Amino acid sequence: MATPIEMLEKLVSFDTTSSKSNLALIEYVQDVLKDHGVASTLVPNEEGTKANLWATIGPEQEGGVCLSGHTDVVPVDGQPWDTDPFTLTKKGSRYYGRGTCDMKAFPATALALLPEMVAKPLARPIHFAFSYDEEVGCLGAPRMIAEIGQSLPRPSVVIIGEPTDMKVVSAHKGMWFFRTVVTGKEAHSSQTHRGVSAVMIAARLIAKLDEMAKARAAAADPDCKFEPPYSSIHVGMVQGGTAPNIISRHCEFVCDIRNLPDDFPEDIQKEYEAWIAAEILPEMHAIDPTTSVTVTTENAVVGLREDRESEAEQLVRQLMGDNDTNFVPYGTEAGQFQQAGMAAVVCGPGSIDQAHQPNEFVEESQVASCETMLRKLIDRCRA
Numbered sequence: 468m469a470t471p472i473e474m475l476e477k478l479v480s481f482d483t484t485s486s487k488s489n490l491a492l493i494e495y496v497q498d499v500l501k502d503h504g505v506a507s508t509l510v511p512n513e514e515g516t517k518a519n520l521w522a523t524i525g526p527e528q529e530g531g532v533c534l535s536g537h538t539d540v541v542p543v544d545g546q547p548w549d550t551d552p553f554t555l556t557k558k559g560s561r562y563y564g565r566g567t568c569d570m571k572a573f574p575a576t577a578l579a580l581l582p583e584m585v586a587k588p589l590a591r592p593i594h595f596a597f598s599y600d601e602e603v604g605c606l607g608a609p610r611m612i613a614e615i616g617q618s619l620p621r622p623s624v625v626i627i628g629e630p631t632d633m634k635v636v637s638a639h640k641g642m643w644f645f646r647t648v649v650t651g652k653e654a655h656s657s658q659t660h661r662g663v664s665a666v667m668i669a670a671r672l673i674a675k676l677d678e679m680a681k682a683r684a685a686a687a688d689p690d691c692k693f694e695p696p697y698s699s700i701h702v703g704m705v706q707g708g709t710a711p712n713i714i715s716r717h718c719e720f721v722c723d724i725r726n727l728p729d730d731f732p733e734d735i736q737k738e739y740e741a742w743i744a745a746e747i748l749p750e751m752h753a754i755d756p757t758t759s760v761t762v763t764t765e766n767a768v769v770g771l772r773e774d775r776e777s778e779a780e781q782l783v784r785q786l787m788g789d790n791d792t793n794f795v796p797y798g799t800e801a802g803q804f805q806q807a808g809m810a811a812v813v814c815g816p817g818s819i820d821q822a823h824q825p826n827e828f829v830e831e832s833q834v835a836s837c838e839t840m841l842r843k844l845i846d847r848c849r850a
């Protein structure tokens with residue numbers, strides 16, 4: 468059977484960029500499981516081009532510990548890689564390749580320990596939950612989570628193996644994306660009183676969002692353990708206008724909120740929409756009633772709330788001997804499992820500093836530490 472590094476080499480060799488299918492990797496994992504007498508269930512996307520994989524090792528019953536990770540990776544396009552991103556390459560104590568830290572090392576280590584999991588009967592099940600499309604907004608896992616308690620057994624603990632340097636992460640922020648489309652009225656740029664500039668309206672809307680962001684920063688709780696300690700609001704993409712001398716008809720932009728787990732990003736969007744209705748639309752409609760501003764929520768990923776007493780926290784803290792408090796600003800699938808009633812923590816090999824970067828790598832010692840943790844977990848599930 469493969470070592471964790473050999474398994475990582477295999478998983479890295481599948482180009483599972485989110486825009487592509489992950490099925491070749493999933494079929495490989497199914498074969499590995501089958502070789503060890505473990506059945507697996509696929510929960511595919513609507514088109515059948517990608518799939519989540521679920522497998523239960525040990526007794527088919529509720530409870531147990533779920534090892535969760537996404538199989539997709541971010542693109543390598545335009546990134547200056549020194550090695551082939553889909554060939555695991557060792558340099559010193561580091562293993563380079565796309566997905567080495569985010570996050571194929573965790574499922575690779577879990578798969579490499581499969582022979583130990585099945586060697587003797589487990590008293591509590593260990594589940595594998597491998598998802599697709601995490602990197603494009605945690606879109607895949609919800610379909611699998613919806614089956615938990617239906618066709619899939621409900622674990623009592625979920626460990627999401629995103630790169631945390633093997634620290635136990637108790638909380639992460641949520642994400643909320645919405646798109647604003649401004650439809651103005653064209654006119655010659657010398658006739659500003661006759662047109663409605665979609666670009667200039669959009670500029671005011673973005674300034675409003677900036678003002679709302681600054682208000683949240685100013686009101687931040689200094690004891691908040693998140694960095695930054697407030698819900699951030701950011702506009703990262705704008706498109707609009709066709710020529711300098713045409714009052715623009717169209718402008719659109721996307722706003723990305725990273726909310727504290729206890730904040731409601733929908734309230735931020737509602738506040739913004741109410742302000743548009745009160746302050747902006749009357750002015751636009753006075754010139755042309757067909758002009759408009761539409762705001763559409765595009766994607767939302769729930770945050771992970773800290774729960775020091777949860778079974779997941781207690782268990783993984785014991786396994787790792789880690790009693791520090793670790794919060795991260797990036798989103799993961801942990802919040803989605805928690806929202807569905809399962810105790811979840813994030814703990815996995817590698818550093819987020821290398822995630823999504825060219826020359827992404829994982830340290831050998833991180834994989835070793837993950838292997839040690841999972842071995843202790845197997846022992847726990849045996850008793």
Ligand SMILES: [Zn+2]
Pocket residue numbers: 537569570601629630
């Ligand atoms: Zn990830």
